[in-house]
Amino acid sequence: MKPTSFAVYIEQDEDGVYIGSIPLIPSCYAQGNTEEEMLTNLKEVLRLCLRNIDHESLEKTKFVGIHNLEAVNV
Numbered sequence: 001m002k003p004t005s006f007a008v009y010i011e012q013d014e015d016g017v018y019i020g021s022i023p024l025i026p027s028c029y030a031q032g033n034t035e036e037e038m039l040t041n042l043k044e045v046l047r048l049c050l051r052n053i054d055h056e057s058l059e060k061t062k063f064v065g066i067h068n069l070e071a072v073n074v
Contacts, residue, residue, distance in 0.1 A: 006022045006024055006025070006046065006063070007022065007023060007024065007063040008020050008021070008022055008039070008042065009021045009022075009023055009066065010035065010038070016033070017031050017032070017033060018031060018032050018033070018034065018035045018037070018038040019031045019038065020032075020038045020039060020042045021042075022042070022046060022049075023063050023066075024058070024061060024062070024063045025046070025049050025050075025053060025058075027049070028042075028045055028046055028049040029042070029045065030042040030044070030045045
């Protein structure tokens with residue numbers, strides 16, 4: 001059974017464009033001028049990505065979180 005929901009990582013670039021990615025699935029990302037537009041685009045990309053993924057490996061993997069890492073002497 002494949003997951004029915006996925007964690008989405010959302011960023012906003014310097015031009016205000018929203019960029020969303022699904023860390024669990026390689027190369028699954030989309031953008032939009034609004035968060036809603038980006039999520040709509042990301043749902044379509046996810047549908048396409050899921051057609052080409054090994055569902056057994058997906059079931060064995062889970063996204064556990066995001067941490068901020070402070071760089072020293074940059």
